[in-house]
Amino acid sequence: MHSSSPVRPGEAEAASLEALQQLRHSGRIRAISIDLDDTLWPIWPTIARAEAVLLDWLGEHAQSTAAYLGDTDRVRALRHEINALRPDLAGDPASLRRESIRLALTRADEDTALAEPAFEVFMAERQRVQLYDDALPALEFLARRWPVVALSNGNADVQIIGIGRHFQAALSATGSGMAKPDARFFRAAAEAVGVAPEHVLHIGDDAELDAKGAMDAGMHAVWLNRGQLAWPCVGAEPHVTVASLWQLCQGLADR
Template identity: 40%
Template sequence: MKFYRRLNAFDAVSFDLDDTLYDNWPVIARAEAALNDYLSEHCPPLAALDKATLAGFRRQARDENPAQRFDVTAMRVAQLTLAGEHVGLTAEKARAQAQAATTFFCGYRSDFTPPAQSLAYLKAWSEKLPLVAITNGNVDTDAIGLTPFFQHIFRAGEHGAAKPSPEMFDKAAQALGIAPARILHVGDHLSSDVSGARQAGMQACWIRPERQSPMMHKGRTLPDVAIDDLSELDTLIQQRHR
């Protein structure tokens, strides 16, 4: 644990989800592989498109509808719709295929159980102080068993611009009725989580990947405190919450 500025007492904790409470990269890798198998069965020409081509359709979808760029689920539907039309599907069939494929992907990406330690900590903390979740992703918190621990869950797109925009942080503070300075935000990303929280007036706790230093990331806002795992956050909650 390393402090970069004095950490004041706090009355609530907000959490990023992906790669903060569980390791998300293996989950997404499995889901992407499963989606490719799904498309190979249901629409082989779509499965044959390379990553660069698909990335181009994602950029096109973003440019054509900037308002949905923060909603990763809507963006995937739009991307796959454009890709389907590219391989010869009618607009109607391309949209239907994209929606079906995205539904499959979302189900698969939420088909896992967070670490038992994360669940145990969340249960204990939720009995001590209010918890909220602020995520740029689309994990189904009901499916993975996290919903009961949070008083509110804010998702990019549905509830505002993606982090590091302060919009969802502001909404979290308003929903809790707690001043931002009295909320500690916990996340793994120096820009999305640390910079976003600090811009919104919250204190920021960075779960640093592989004991990295924020000094390794040029131009990034320093957290109030950096930790290596949730056991250190538990210590902070015991010491600083009152």
Template identity: 35%
Template sequence: MQCYKALQPISVFSFDLDDTLYNNQPVIAVAEAAMLQSLLQHAPITQRCDSEFWWQQRRILAKAKPDIRHDIGRWRLLGIEAGLIELGLTSCEAGEIAELAYDAFWQARTTISIAPDVTQLLTELAKQYQLIAITNGNACIKKMGLGDLFAFSLQAGPDGRMKPYPDLFLTAAARLNVKPETILHIGDSHRADVLGALKAGCQAAWLDHYQQPVAVLPHIRLNHLQQLQYFVVTEAI
């Protein structure tokens, strides 16, 4: 762990989810496969359409409606619907099948196993601090089995613009009735997590998986999540 700035007293630990508490890449791969399988089942015309096709549909949609990016779930749903219409389905058919395909994606996307050592770390931190989650994604802390440890989870889209906009951090501070500077946000993305937290006046801990150079420093840089054990205060015997 490297410290770049003096830490202020902390009352809240805020966690990003994807690629912070778990490896998100295999989760998304399984979810994409579930989406494609559902599309094939309900719309055989999609047989030759791979994930790249559906990504291009989302890109086209985002060019027309840039703000849709702030809600990645709705963005994906509407992208599926747009792609089905392009393939020749009626708007009604496309809407119904898109809902089924997105549900298949979401069910797989929110089936996430948290490593026991991560759960133990969070359990120890929750005894001394309030824990919250702030994510640009749509993972579900309750489905992960972490619901009892976190006060709440805020998600880009339903709860505000995505990080690095300060919306979600400021909403969290207001809901907890704390000053932003008492929140330490931990995340793997320098742009979303570090810059977002700093813009909102929060403290930032960067989980740097790849040892990247940066221009704007966080308060601390972590090599692995377990370094947060530093903040677990044990009682003297």
């Protein structure tokens, strides 16, 4: 949605619905790609809970490491530190998390073989997400009309979470060697459901990684802007901005 002058919320919503209807009836949308973290569920409460569970496990099995880490703030700080120490793992959140645990064990002079079971504990909790109220109805709506592919820089597993039936494919940065906003990653999503990028509608919450990345890859883009923020990127705004997945489905409904 493009505008150089202020638009009142009601007008913005009407414009978004109209833009979605135009896309719906144009025949240009033949598949959907959709982000996961912060699009279908809030990610930081999930990560905070998983880090707390990790600390509890370390407290039982690696007490010196648990004492070295202290709290979830230190767990997260070490996770950020490993980003700089291991640039070769950029875009692979699972490996980065595993290596941050290994680094903590090393610094606490404890058995680094514990990194793997500790990581598994973290990952099990990381898959326990709380979907936004509009997420499951939106997935059901979209999957009835188009093939849907998950496209995530995170390491959530849609099968473990229990929403896999709505997806024909699921791509994550872990193990793929690619991450948004890399245009190759978006094109891989299109290939996974057998359509050209210009026939894919990508939906995601991140302005840079999702909306701008999708447009740069030749896709149509919906920016899910739950916080109703100003467009933060340089260049063209996304094709459509919505405040919720409810609004998205309303705009894409048969009329």
